[in-house]
Amino acid sequence: MSSVFGVENSASGVLRRAVELDTSGRYQESLVCYQEGIDLLIQVLKATKDDAKRAHYRQKVTDYMERAEKIKHHVLKEKEEGKYHKQIKILENSTGYSYENLFKPYINEMLTEVWVEDPYIRYVHQLYNFLRFCEMLIKGPSKVKQINLLTSRDEENGKDQQRSGLQEIKNSLLDYGVTLDVTFSSSIHDREIRFNNGWLIKIGRGLDYFKKPQGRFSIGYCDYDLRPCYETSVDIFHSNHTRKT
Known part of the structure; x- marks a missing residue:
């Protein structure tokens, strides 16, 4: 009972x-x-x-x-009718905006390929953000087989950390039958995520909208739903013609 x-x-x-x-x-x-x-x-x-x-x-x-x-x-x-447009305003220090909460409504079994355009997948915390995003994708219900990342090189701090981090993510994804293709651009500025089931998500800060936790053993360090956010806007569109360009 x-x-x-x-x-x-x-x-x-x-x-x-x-x-x-x-x-x-x-x-x-x-x-x-x-x-x-x-x-x-x-x-x-x-x-x-x-x-x-x-x-x-x-x-x-x-x-x-x-x-x-x-x-x-x-x-x-x-x-x-091509009219779907939703905007989410993430307020300064607000919580509850993990990748699962933000993206889950737009992930289904039709999703097999994803394109991420984000110039700032460089530093350790940004690499971890991208890794968490990839983890969310492979948990389902999607059938993702290909993830494409377009980002910029970390020229200031050397390329080894960025290159080794992305390579490790790439190798790990292969264990789940997912291919990661990484392309670098020196002119990329916009941030957007495209799903081949028709959804397009534009986030002002890209994947890096979480604040640094107070410590390694503080609430929000592991659970991103409890991690305070920076203020940013999320625009979500749908198009039957969304595709890789």
Whole structure:
């Protein structure tokens, strides 16, 4: 009984968040929460024996599924018309913007190739940021087989650290069947990430929008959701014609 109660509380929390995101117009994120909350609520429904409670949960599931379906059609229509554009404002010192939270709504099984254009994948912490981004991609549900990185060389501090770090990431990705192709440019300035499932994400600070933790054993050192951020903007678009150029 206690385990069912725990699942019910989790479902309520996730669905409450879904409604908040829905109300604020953050439809793609709300859809992810609706789907997760519905799955949890179905678990509660299956474990409930009382007929009155079962009828209550069944109606809740139906209501949330209908809303999720409407959102799905709305987002699909915007994508087809090329009108989808969402902007996220990350405020100074705000938390909750790990790569998982930021990119998860746009990753699906259709994703097989990713292009990252970021001039600042040079220093150790930036290499770790890129590594965490790659880890997020291979955890799924995507089927990523190719990651393309366009960045600039670290001429001031020597090339060994950057080159060896990227080579180590490349070798490690091969163990997961993922190929990393690195290209250097001396003129790159813009920062953007492109998915071959149609999503395009532009981040003002690229992947390097996290502040340095207070120490190696401080909260936020491992969990990026708890890491304070620099102020930046994230623009998300969708295009059926997004492709490598």
